[in-house]
Amino acid sequence: xxxxxxxxxxxxxxxxxxxxxxxxxxxxxxxxxxxxxxxxxxxxxxxxxxxxxxxxxxxxxxxxxxxxxxxxxxxxxxxxxxxxxxxxxxxxxxxxxxxxxxxxxxxx
Numbered sequence: 889x890x891x892x893x894x895x896x897x898x899x900x901x902x903x904x905x906x907x908x909x910x911x912x913x914x915x916x917x918x919x920x921x922x923x924x925x926x927x928x929x930x931x932x933x934x935x936x937x938x939x940x941x942x943x944x945x946x947x948x949x950x951x952x953x954x955x956x957x958x959x960x961x962x963x964x965x966x967x968x969x970x971x972x973x974x975x976x977x978x979x980x981x982x983x984x985x986x987x988x989x990x991x992x993x994x995x996x
Contacts, residue, residue: 944950981987
């Protein structure tokens, strides 16, 4: 019985010291805090960039950029369509004998 009391007396002063010191558990608590802090900063930066990009897309400047890009895409598509159409028309005229090879050139 005396040995049990001796063990309890020795264990009780150490128990609060172990619980109060966050570095004794191998640093897991500190590493978790650092991890979550880094993750929070990363998410905050990404969210701030997304908000800034969304603000840039909304408004007259963003609308002008979107319309300009769409107009350029339609213009490029129409140019490619005309070029291929002229080439195919020349091939068909040549195949049907309506034009000789010397006369086949794009009509513009």
